Amino acid sequence: MAIILEKMNSIEFEQYQNFAIKNFAEEQIKSGNWEEQVAISKSKEEHKKLLPDGKDTENNHLFTIRDEGIEVGMIWLKEVSNKKGFIYDINIWKGSRGKGYGKQAMKEIETTAKKLGLKKIGLHVFGHNKVARGLYEKLGYTETNIRMEKTL
Secondary structure, eight states: OOEEEEEOOHHHHHHHHHHHHHHHHHHHHHTTSSOHHHHHHHHHHHHHHHOTTGGGOTTEEEEEEEETTEEEEEEEEEEOSSSEEEEEEEEEOTTSTTSSHHHHHHHHHHHHHHHTTOOEEEEOOOTTOHHHHHHHHHTTOOOOOOOOOOOO
């Protein structure tokens, strides 16, 4: 496996945007944050706010993850301050999961972040996503906040 990160082109961004809006809405519903009836509209609003100029939004770096030319996923890094970045999204497409692409992409995005002059990277992971949490812990990410709630 020799993955590379390539800047998303317009077609890839459009496909990602369609996936991301639906996926983020579903994650918010699973987490109990949003009601199903409003999830898609809220997700669209959030993405428009975060990426007002699409893939060309300043300080945002959207990459397609490739293995020998084949698209296996995507990753989005934002420069949030002069020395800190934040991974807004990482997805390994179905059929490519469980092969180590997520781990390799995370290592590649760290290299990219260093080239940008960043000293730290943060990320958010939904509590129910145990696979991702395990990966991030193995890569040296530590929890900085834990929010808990109980359904009554």
